[in-house]
Amino acid sequence: MNEANLIKSSIKAGEIVVRNVTKNYGAAHFSKEVVKDCSFTIERGKLTVMIGPSGCGKSTIIRLLAGFEQPTSGTLELNGQPIEGPARDRLVLFQETALFPWMTTYDNILYGPRARGEVTKETLELAEFLLNKVGLRDFREKYPPQLSGGMQRRAELARAMINNPQVMILDEPFRGLDAMTKELMWEYYSALYEENRRTNFFVTTDIDEAIFLADRLLIMTNIPTQVRAVLEVDMPRPRKLADLVENDRSNEIKMEALSILHEEAMKSFSRGSKAAADFVDAYSKRMAKT
Amino acid sequence: MRNGKPPLIDSIYWRGAIAIVVFLLLWEMGSLSKVWIKWESFEWLRNTLTAMGFKPAYLPWVGAIPAPTEVLHAWQGVIRDPGYWQSWYMSLFRVMAGFIAAMLIGIPFGLLLAVSRTAHGVGFPVFEVLRPIPPLAWVPASIIFWPTQEMSIAFVTFLGAFYTIVINVVGGARAIDLRYFQAARSMGSSQRDIFWRIILPGTLPSIMVGSAVGMGITWEVVVAAEMISGGGSQIGGTSGGGLGFFIWNSYVGGSYEQIVVGMISIGIAGFLSSELLRWLGHRVTPWLRLR
Ligand SMILES: Nc1ncnc2c1ncn2[C@@H]1O[C@H](COP(=O)(O)OP(=O)(O)O)[C@@H](O)[C@H]1O
Ligand SMILES: [Mg+2]
Numbered sequence: 001m002n003e004a005n006l007i008k009s010s011i012k013a014g015e016i017v018v019r020n021v022t023k024n025y026g027a028a029h030f031s032k033e034v035v036k037d038c039s040f041t042i043e044r045g046k047l048t049v050m051i052g053p054s055g056c057g058k059s060t061i062i063r064l065l066a067g068f069e070q071p072t073s074g075t076l077e078l079n080g081q082p083i084e085g086p087a088r089d090r091l092v093l094f095q096e097t098a099l100f101p102w103m104t105t106y107d108n109i110l111y112g113p114r115a116r117g118e119v120t121k122e123t124l125e126l127a128e129f130l131l132n133k134v135g136l137r138d139f140r141e142k143y144p145p146q147l148s149g150g151m152q153r154r155a156e157l158a159r160a161m162i163n164n165p166q167v168m169i170l171d172e173p174f175r176g177l178d179a180m181t182k183e184l185m186w187e188y189y190s191a192l193y194e195e196n197r198r199t200n201f202f203v204t205t206d207i208d209e210a211i212f213l214a215d216r217l218l219i220m221t222n223i224p225t226q227v228r229a230v231l232e233v234d235m236p237r238p239r240k241l242a243d244l245v246e247n248d249r250s251n252e253i254k255m256e257a258l259s260i261l262h263e264e265a266m267k268s269f270s271r272g273s274k275a276a277a278d279f280v281d282a283y284s285k286r287m288a289k290t
Numbered sequence: 291m292r293n294g295k296p297p298l299i300d301s302i303y304w305r306g307a308i309a310i311v312v313f314l315l316l317w318e319m320g321s322l323s324k325v326w327i328k329w330e331s332f333e334w335l336r337n338t339l340t341a342m343g344f345k346p347a348y349l350p351w352v353g354a355i356p357a358p359t360e361v362l363h364a365w366q367g368v369i370r371d372p373g374y375w376q377s378w379y380m381s382l383f384r385v386m387a388g389f390i391a392a393m394l395i396g397i398p399f400g401l402l403l404a405v406s407r408t409a410h411g412v413g414f415p416v417f418e419v420l421r422p423i424p425p426l427a428w429v430p431a432s433i434i435f436w437p438t439q440e441m442s443i444a445f446v447t448f449l450g451a452f453y454t455i456v457i458n459v460v461g462g463a464r465a466i467d468l469r470y471f472q473a474a475r476s477m478g479s480s481q482r483d484i485f486w487r488i489i490l491p492g493t494l495p496s497i498m499v500g501s502a503v504g505m506g507i508t509w510e511v512v513v514a515a516e517m518i519s520g521g522g523s524q525i526g527g528t529s530g531g532g533l534g535f536f537i538w539n540s541y542v543g544g545s546y547e548q549i550v551v552g553m554i555s556i557g558i559a560g561f562l563s564s565e566l567l568r569w570l571g572h573r574v575t576p577w578l579r580l581r
Contacts, residue, residue, distance in 0.1 A: 091476055163477055
């Protein structure tokens with residue numbers, strides 16, 4: 001397909017390096033350390049998934065990557081250049097929809113090119129292509145409140161992709177969707193990734209989601225957060241959801257990831273964290289099932 | 291979403307129509323009570339109340355108000371009087387002039403206060419000090435200040451809507467979710483683009499709410515201002531005074547039916563302007579209808 005080539009040929013995958021980043025909130029004595037001496041790489045063309053307990057500081061890292069906030073110390077670089085503010089080369093999908101409610105799906109998707117005055121014949125073709133791609137052709141004139149949760153997420157994916165970012169950053173994008181829609185979205189999103197192999201950074205708290213999607217899995221410590229372990233998820237693509245249950249390799253990785261998360265939780269548990277206690281509880285149930 | 295014309299809407303209209311008819315019937319019966327029941331029939335009630343310390347002259351009585359049929363009759367006479375329509379025209383004109391001026395000045399002013407820290411720092415304190423002064427308190431000062439009475443009425447009318455519109459615009463613009471700004475900035479929006487495509491549409495619902503409330507206040511203010519100032523009667527004799535003056539004039543002239551005609555006319559005029567605004571609101575904020 002002509003348009004498919006259009007999107008593929010123009011992709012320039014970026015690489016992000018995070019070095020010794022610390023982020024504190026609040027003034028001197030009352031300051032709260034959320035991210036502590038954190039280092040990792042979001043490799044070019046790969047889908048990196050970050051998993052960690054809720055409240056550990058993942059969204060904080062995302063705001064730093066997006067350039068909405070600056071680190072207290074340490075550096076963040078995209079292709080060797082320091083990240084200084086928000087820009088179209090790193091687009092973020094938040095957990096809650098950020099589609100503009102006053103624009104139709106089509107106008108939302110075309111927002112970026114119009115804002116930059118870059119509406120060409122190719123852009124319009126690309127918009128059509130993406131509308132089809134995310135299955136919203138019949139919903140182009142609908143407003144976001146008229147779309148289901150899953151459709152909103154897909155519209156947002158299209159809105160980000162038309163800007164051809166070097167890195168796509170997603171913060172728990174499928175949280176709050178019902179289980180069925182969520183699984184559909186996993187397949188959808190991974191197919192989209194497999195097609196163009198853009199650099200993707202995906203944050204989640206769901207271990208199944210993490211393993212199904214990831215090339216690399218970053219497991220985070222509790223707050224103040226750091227990378228606790230990096231697992232390579234060396235399962236072939238394209239992946240199917242059935243693999244998740246049947247594939248031995250997948251189960252192996254899952255066990256490994258869970259035991260690391262469990263260890264982390266136990267550490268905080270001994271320090272009296274409620275969230276950790278909940279996790280240990282849920283973990284024990286999960287292990288009993290498998 | 292609903293398709294076609296749902297029976298629900300019809301039943302709402304029916305209920306409304308029936309309620310109005312029942313109201314008119316009760317009113318008619320209340321008014322006619324002065325015929326049905328002679329004053330003497332209330333002797334016992336009056337005696338009891340007097341014994342309790344109330345004086346009859348202090349008690350309200352629905353029978354003192356003209357009945358709907360009498361009002362309708364008076365209306366039939368008035369409807370042929372160009373002076374009545376002139377009153378409509380004058381009040382409508384003043385409301386529209388004041389309201390449109392309030393929109394033209396209030397919306398940009400509110401947006402300015404919302405987007406600029408400096409403007410907010412300078413403008414908001416003054417605005418907040420002036421805001422508690424009721425528009426009607428401005429009438430005398432306004433008559434002194436403005437060269438014509440017409441201008442002073444329009445000014446007071448303007449004030450009525452202005453404060454409400456500004457407060458709503460500022461509140462609405464400030465309540466726009468931070469995520470929209472972050473998303474827009476990430477995609478390469480300029481400040482200008484963010485203003486026209488995020489802030490303005492994001493504030494539109496609040497602008498419409500502020501306008502609807504402002505329109506209501508405008509009618510209250512214009513009628514009162516017309517009564518106080520004599521309605522600029524020098525402009526077109528008694529007929530140039532607007533509906534407020536029409537009511538006042540009827541009262542002075544002892545034509546009680548016409549008072550009620552004037553009141554209902556204002557009710558209708560207010561209702562029509564609200565409907566117009568609602569229709570406009572639907573047109574400019576289509577996404578709000580869909581929830
Ligand atoms: N702006 C802020 N000021 C103070 N504390 C904050 C701020 N943003 C986040 N935090 C704190 O940082 C911690 C981590 O938050 P967050 O990054 O949202 O975690 P996660 O996304 O992993 O659930 C929370 O305890 C939160 O209270
Ligand atoms: Mg989060």
